[in-house]
Amino acid sequence: MICVVLIADLFISDENRVVTFWLSIASLLITGWALVASAPEARTLVFDGSYVSDALSQILKLAACGMVGVGFWYARDYLRQNQLLKGEFYLLGLFGLLGMMIMISANSLLTMYLGLETLSLSLYALVAFDRNSAVAAEAAMKYFVLGAIASGAFLYGISWVYGVTGSLQFDAIAAAVQGGEANGMPLWFGMAFMIAGIAFKFGAVPFHSWLPDVYQGARSPITLYIASAPKLAALALLLRILVDGLGDLHEVWQGMIMVLAVLSLLIGNIVAIAQTNIKRMLGYSAIAHVGFILLAVFTGTDDGYAAALFYTLTYVVMAAGAFGMIILLSRNGFEAENLADFKGLNARSPWFAMMMLFFMFGMAGVPPWVGFIAKLNAISAVLDAGFPGLAILMVVASVIGAYYYLRVIWYMYFEGAEDRSVFQANIDTRVILSLNGLAVLILGIMPGWLLAVCIDAIARTY
Amino acid sequence: MGMMQNILSLLIWLPVFGGIAVLLMGDAGDSTSSKAGNMRWLALVISLATFVLSLVLYGSFDTTTAAMQFVEKTSWIGALNVEYYLGVDGISAPLILLTTFITPLVIIAGWETIKVRPAQYFAAFLILEGLMIGVFSALDGVLFYVLWEAMLVPMFLIIGIWGGERRVYATLKFFLYTFLGSVLMLVAFIYLYNKTGSFNFFAFMEVPLTLKEQQLIFIAFLLAFAVKVPMWPVHTWLPDAHVEAPTGGSVVLAAIMLKMGGYGFIRLSLPMVPDGSEYFAGLMIALSLIAVVYIGFVALMQTDMKKLIAYSSIAHMGFVTLGFFLLWSVSSGSGAELGITGGMVQMISHGLVSGAMFLCVGVLYDRVHSREIGDYGGVANTMPTFAAFMVLFAMANAGLPGTSGFVGEFMVIIASFKANFWFAFFAASTLILGAAYTLWMVKRVIYGEVTNQHVAKLTDLHRREFIVLGVLAIAVLLVGLWPAPLVDMMSVTVRELVVQISQSKLTGI
Numbered sequence: 008m009i010c011v012v013l014i015a016d017l018f019i020s021d022e023n024r025v026v027t028f029w030l031s032i033a034s035l036l037i038t039g040w041a042l043v044a045s046a047p048e049a050r051t052l053v054f055d056g057s058y059v060s061d062a063l064s065q066i067l068k069l070a071a072c073g074m075v076g077v078g079f080w081y082a083r084d085y086l087r088q089n090q091l092l093k094g095e096f097y098l099l100g101l102f103g104l105l106g107m108m109i110m111i112s113a114n115s116l117l118t119m120y121l122g123l124e125t126l127s128l129s130l131y132a133l134v135a136f137d138r139n140s141a142v143a144a145e146a147a148m149k150y151f152v153l154g155a156i157a158s159g160a161f162l163y164g165i166s167w168v169y170g171v172t173g174s175l176q177f178d179a180i181a182a183a184v185q186g187g188e189a190n191g192m193p194l195w196f197g198m199a200f201m202i203a204g205i206a207f208k209f210g211a212v213p214f215h216s217w218l219p220d221v222y223q224g225a226r227s228p229i230t231l232y233i234a235s236a237p238k239l240a241a242l243a244l245l246l247r248i249l250v251d252g253l254g255d256l257h258e259v260w261q262g263m264i265m266v267l268a269v270l271s272l273l274i275g276n277i278v279a280i281a282q283t284n285i286k287r288m289l290g291y292s293a294i295a296h297v298g299f300i301l302l303a304v305f306t307g308t309d310d311g312y313a314a315a316l317f318y319t320l321t322y323v324v325m326a327a328g329a330f331g332m333i334i335l336l337s338r339n340g341f342e343a344e345n346l347a348d349f350k351g352l353n354a355r356s357p358w359f360a361m362m363m364l365f366f367m368f369g370m371a372g373v374p375p376w377v378g379f380i381a382k383l384n385a386i387s388a389v390l391d392a393g394f395p396g397l398a399i400l401m402v403v404a405s406v407i408g409a410y411y412y413l414r415v416i417w418y419m420y421f422e423g424a425e426d427r428s429v430f431q432a433n434i435d436t437r438v439i440l441s442l443n444g445l446a447v448l449i450l451g452i453m454p455g456w457l458l459a460v461c462i463d464a465i466a467r468t469y
Numbered sequence: 470m471g472m473m474q475n476i477l478s479l480l481i482w483l484p485v486f487g488g489i490a491v492l493l494m495g496d497a498g499d500s501t502s503s504k505a506g507n508m509r510w511l512a513l514v515i516s517l518a519t520f521v522l523s524l525v526l527y528g529s530f531d532t533t534t535a536a537m538q539f540v541e542k543t544s545w546i547g548a549l550n551v552e553y554y555l556g557v558d559g560i561s562a563p564l565i566l567l568t569t570f571i572t573p574l575v576i577i578a579g580w581e582t583i584k585v586r587p588a589q590y591f592a593a594f595l596i597l598e599g600l601m602i603g604v605f606s607a608l609d610g611v612l613f614y615v616l617w618e619a620m621l622v623p624m625f626l627i628i629g630i631w632g633g634e635r636r637v638y639a640t641l642k643f644f645l646y647t648f649l650g651s652v653l654m655l656v657a658f659i660y661l662y663n664k665t666g667s668f669n670f671f672a673f674m675e676v677p678l679t680l681k682e683q684q685l686i687f688i689a690f691l692l693a694f695a696v697k698v699p700m701w702p703v704h705t706w707l708p709d710a711h712v713e714a715p716t717g718g719s720v721v722l723a724a725i726m727l728k729m730g731g732y733g734f735i736r737l738s739l740p741m742v743p744d745g746s747e748y749f750a751g752l753m754i755a756l757s758l759i760a761v762v763y764i765g766f767v768a769l770m771q772t773d774m775k776k777l778i779a780y781s782s783i784a785h786m787g788f789v790t791l792g793f794f795l796l797w798s799v800s801s802g803s804g805a806e807l808g809i810t811g812g813m814v815q816m817i818s819h820g821l822v823s824g825a826m827f828l829c830v831g832v833l834y835d836r837v838h839s840r841e842i843g844d845y846g847g848v849a850n851t852m853p854t855f856a857a858f859m860v861l862f863a864m865a866n867a868g869l870p871g872t873s874g875f876v877g878e879f880m881v882i883i884a885s886f887k888a889n890f891w892f893a894f895f896a897a898s899t900l901i902l903g904a905a906y907t908l909w910m911v912k913r914v915i916y917g918e919v920t921n922q923h924v925a926k927l928t929d930l931h932r933r934e935f936i937v938l939g940v941l942a943i944a945v946l947l948v949g950l951w952p953a954p955l956v957d958m959m960s961v962t963v964r965e966l967v968v969q970i971s972q973s974k975l976t977g978i
Contacts, residue, residue: 353630357589368622373648374615380546383611387549387659398659402652409648413625413641421629421637458548 028083031097035076035104042068057115057176062464063246064112066316067239071111074236074323075104080439081331082228084432088339091137091226099136100232103129107240113247116165116175123161123208126240127154130233134225146224153207153217161204167197168252177252184255195259201248202263208241209297210290212270222290223344227337230286231330234293235323242319245304246312250469257307264305269400272298276408286344288411289329292370295408296322302401303385306392309469313462314384320457321377321450322370328443329366335359335440338431349415351424359430359437360419362444369447371412372405377451384458473529477539477555480522480565481603484572487515488595496588505587509580512591516573519598523569530562532957535965537608538562545612550667554609559962560735560813561605563955564728567820568605570944571724572598574937575717578828581933582716582835583631590631593623594717601725605732610658610668617729618651624722631715639706639713646706650696654733657689661741674740677974683745690738691749697730698786701760711779712840716831719775723782724824728816731789735809735966739793743970746794753794758895760787765902769909774830774840777910778823781866784899785819788812791896792881796970798888805967806960807887811880813959818865818873818948825862825941829855832934833914837923842910847919851927856915858930858938863911865945867904873948 042065051060079100086092106129109122131154135147169175171194172183184190203214210218222230249260275295282288296318303315336343336352343349353360369376382405390398430437450457491512496505531538537556545553557565575594583590600620607613621644628640658668660682665672678686696703707727711719739746746753761784768780792812796805832855833848834840849856865872870879878899886893919925930938948955 353586353589357586373622374618379615379618383655383659384549386656387662390656390659391663395656395660398656399653402656403649406645406649406652410641410645413644416625417629417637417641420626421640455546455548458546462548 025083025087025092027094027097028079031079031101032076034101035072035079039069039072042072052114057118058109058112059114060112062467063243063316066320066460066464067111067243068108070320070323071104071107071236071239074239074327075100075232077327077331077439077443078228078232078235081231081327081334081436084436085226085228085334085337088431089137089226096133096136096228099129099133103133103232104236107236110240111243113243114177114251116168116177116180116248116252119244119247120158120162120165122240123204123244124158126237127158127208130237133229133232134221136229137226140224140226142224143226146221149224150217150221157204157207157214160200160207164197164200164202164204167193167200171197177247180252181254184253190256194256198253198256198260199263202260202267205241205245205248206267208237208244209301210271210294211267211297211301212274212294215271215274215294218294219287219290222293223284223287227286227330227334227342227344231327231334234289234330235327238293238297238319238323238326242300242315245301246315249304250312254469261305261307264301265397268298268301268305269397270298271295271301272400272404276404279408279411282411283346284344285333285346285349285415286330288346289326292408292411293326295404296370298404299382299385299401302397303388306388306394308388308392309462309465310391311385311388312469313458313465314381314388316465317384317454317458317461318381320461321381321447324443324450325366325369325378325447328362328440328447329370331436331440331443332359332363332366335430335432335436338428346415346418348426349418350422350426352419354424355427356430358441362441363419364416365444365447367412367415369451371409373409375451376447377454378447380451380454380458473525473539475541476522476526476529477541477557477602477606480519480526480569481555481599481606483522483599484515484519484595484602485599487512487519488592488597488599491515491595492588492592494588496586500584500587508588509576509591512595513573513576515595516569516576516598519602520569520573523566526557526562527566527958530557530958532559533961535559535962540608545609549611550662551611552609552667552669553612554669555603555606555612556608557606559959560732560966563813563817563958564605564725564732565602567728567817568598568601568725571720571820571824574824574828574940575720577933577937578720578831579715579717582831585631590627590715590717593627594721597623597627597721601729604729608670610662610670610673612668613670614651614655614658617654618648620726620729621647624718624726627718627721628710628714632718633713635709636713639709642706643710646703647696650693650703653689654693657686660686670736670741673737674969678742678744680744680748680975683742683974684748685745687738687742687745687749690733690742694730694733694738695756697733698727698790699730699783700756700787700790701764701783704760704764704783707783708776708779711782711827712773712775716827716834719827719831720824723778723827724820727782727786728820731786731793731812731816734790734793735813739796739970740966742974744973744975746970747797750794750797753790754798754892757787757791757794758892760784761791761899762895762902765899765906768906769902771906772842774833774842774910774914775827776840777842777906778826778830778866781826781903781906782819782823784903785815785823785866788878788881788896788899789815789819791892792877792884795881795884795888795892796967798892799884804884804887806963807880808884809963809966810956810959811877811884813877813963814873814880814948814952814955815877817955818877818945821941821944821948822862822865822872822874825858825938825945826866828934828937828941829859829862832930832938836927839923842913844921845914845924846921847915847917848924848927849915850919851924852929854935855930855938858942859915860911861942862945863907865949866907868900871946871949873945873952875949876952 106126279291
């Protein structure tokens with residue numbers, strides 16, 4: 008489909024660029040349908056064992072398609088106003104999605120790396136998409152250089168693991184580890200490098216320095232894209248490598264993940280308080296949320312993995328909505344990236360102020376929005392695994408984090424409006440943003456089905 | 470009939486959806502438009518309908534059993550074994566009645582005074598009412614917690630949007646303080662869930678726990694409820710929140726939200742961790758007495774009327790927590806029941822009286838735009854009807870026999886006398902202190918010569934204000950002169966509760 012879109016775009020002039028948009032949406036819908044229609048009952052290996060299709064991959068791929076579609080939709084009007092509506096945006100977005108799908112379904116370290124690089128290269132190009140923005144170019148350079156180093160580290164780790172276990176496929180690696188012959192310092196060494204690469208992708212401390220700059224520097228729709236769907240792929244990266252491949256080394260990687268998680272939780276929440284740029288603030292908040300996800304994975308239990316999956320899925324929905332709101336408030340030449348731009352939103356548009364309130368309280372973990380259920384799950388998994396101290400840390404970190412989300416609501420509701428311009432988004436974008444907001448509330452009140460799906464997916468996969 | 474079975478759900482969701490309807494109806498951006506007028510009537514009708522429903526609940530309430538009534542139980546989040554489990558007994562039913570009684574009064578009080586986005590104001594109160602009724606009827610941990618925290622959201626907005634000058638500081642402090650306290654309660658719930666396999670309150674009450682576990686869980690609950698009550702020393706959010714909140718917000722905060730803390734102690738701490746409660750009973754009694762005496766003195770020094778009433782609230786709630794934790798100090802059985810019943814009655818009475826006092830201050834503030842005692846004096850000369858009401862409520866606050874304030878305080882003092890002379894001595898000091906700060910404030914504001922030109926121009930009560938204060942006055946006198954129906958509602962439940970608490974839950978050494 009990507010090739011079709013690529014060719015078609017050559018023949019479409021700038022005015023009709025919206026056709027590219029619709030083609031992209033169509034291709035996403037077809038992909039989604041194909042995923043559902045061809046879903047195999049059991050775990051299926053294809054391409055000589057390097058590609059797997061199981062319940063986990065189904066869910067993540069469907070979610071990735073959906074979030075990329077939402078991202079495209081929010082982006083369209085913004086790009087048009089800012090004269091950025093080029094076909095390349097959709098192409099790069101779709102290539103990135105391809106990378107994500109490869110990562111999600113990878114059963115071999117090399118396939119995983121292939122998907123990772125496809126995604127990363129697409130993202131580097133997307134960050135630099137606005138040729139006239141120096142900030143974007145700087146962010147892209149940082150992302151590219153740091154990403155290249157991280158990918159190099161990841162590859163280095165892969166080479167060690169391959170050397171020790173003799174295979175690149177997760178099944179074979181797991182067998183080798185179980186056999187006992189491979190277990191030892193060299194394997195752990197390789198694993199540590201791989202975890203460093205994974206942590207970079209997630210944005211976990213101390214591999215997070217690219218994240219705030221990239222979130223701030225890239226244009227808002229691109230930040231939305233980076234903030235939402237790739238998190239799903241990163242989760243797949245984490246689960247596939249650490250659980251599929253190195254599951255028996257759980258005691259070894261547990262400590263590493265815990266350190267990353269606790270640092271992310273603390274630093275993400277505390278530094279976010281100091282931010283005045285909302286994109287940067289959401290970047291640090293993403294780091295904090297990653298801390299939660301990592302803690303859920305660190306438990307090593309099925310409950311923990313299901314909790315991580317649920318958390319990632321719901322976080323991605325909320326992040327898309329929050330960035331969608333930033334896009335809504337922006338217009339030609341003006342990027343609504345400062346917290347102060349949200350002042351008085353309740354007076355300008357009570358409905359969208361309420362939507363932003365939903366996203367903010369959702370991320371803070373306040374009931375009845377879905378963020379609370381996600382946190383409840385994660386805390387429950389951690390407590391059940393026998394770490395009450397960590398559970399208390401998680402809740403205290405949530406309270407610290409609540410402050411900067413409350414600040415946004417404070418600006419929207421308690422301050423007067425300084426900027427009274429009209430929103431430049433079409434009605435369809437507004438409808439989808441509203442549905443996004445309502446989804447956060449409704450998922451919070453009725454989370455049962457999604458929880459069951461996640462638990463079932465993990466159970467069937469492991 | 471079918472409706473009776475689901476009356477609790479109706480009581481919760483009618484105000485919530487009613488609030489959403491009010492919100493959607495809107496006020497067309499102008500508080501004086503006819504659309505706004507219709508919206509106000511809709512809000513009032515919904516709140517009155519909820520009150521009538523609660524009267525129906527009261528009418529069908531069986532006072533002879535301690536079991537949960539009007540129970541509704543369905544699976545909500547199957548994956549976590551969370552149920553939508555509602556039920557009321559003699560402890561929750563009076564609190565629900567209090568909630569539905571106060572809300573229409575608050576709506577009437579805000580009729581004209583709220584000029585900025587009134588639709589959001591009334592919607593917030595209605596949704597808040599539904600959530601509060603939910604907290605009082607929830608019997609499942611996650612349901613309870615969700616409603617408990619969700620309550621903070623409308624109140625956060627109410628204080629922040631329609632409050633006074635320092636409203637942002639006050640509302641952020643309110644939200645973060647109570648949120649921090651409550652999350653530890655969540656951790657305790659999850660711990661108990663991992664032990665019992667469900668979030669059912671009754672499962673929590675029955676599971677045996679070691680003393681260490683009980684102590685830790687009690688501390689977790691304590692932090693959540695002590696902040697809500699509020700107890701000394703985690704009370705500092707309350708004076709700020711009350712002072713900066715709009716009148717309606719202060720009323721709901723004082724009358725109902727503070728009771729949540731007391732309800733939490735009696736519904737969760739006492740039955741679920743009785744040995745932990747016994748272990749810390751001395752601490753609780755000490756903190757309560759500090760609240761009564763020390764905060765009483767602090768109230769004496771206030772010059773801002775709302776702050777004075779806020780500190781008075783803390784002192785009165787000290788009585789409530791004192792009554793609840795006397796069980797283990799009392800030698801004879803009836804003393805414990807008396808203490809808990811006294812605490813419950815005090816909660817209801819305080820809800821009525823402090824709500825009334827905040828409304829009185831609101832009446833004055835609407836006219837003069839000042840809460841400072843120094844800006845008043847001789848109000849009785851220009852507002853005689855109002856003065857009569859204010860003096861009545863002040864007397865009730867001080868605990869005058871015949872008013873509702875006396876009944877609860879008297880019960881708790883007798884119970885504490887049965888426990889320990891010194892407990893009663895310090896508790897009874899409230900009779901003096903309460904009279905001191907309340908009556909001194911009244912004297913400076915209401916009586917004397919008219920020295921302030923603002924006071925000289927005051928007009929007496931409007932019809933709306935008269936209705937609100939009148940209804941509250943009747944309620945205060947009714948509970949004060951004839952508390953039997955109220956006490957009857959709770960007596961069997963309290964007796965069962967005392968029996969339950971007295972049984973140790975330890976798993977052995």
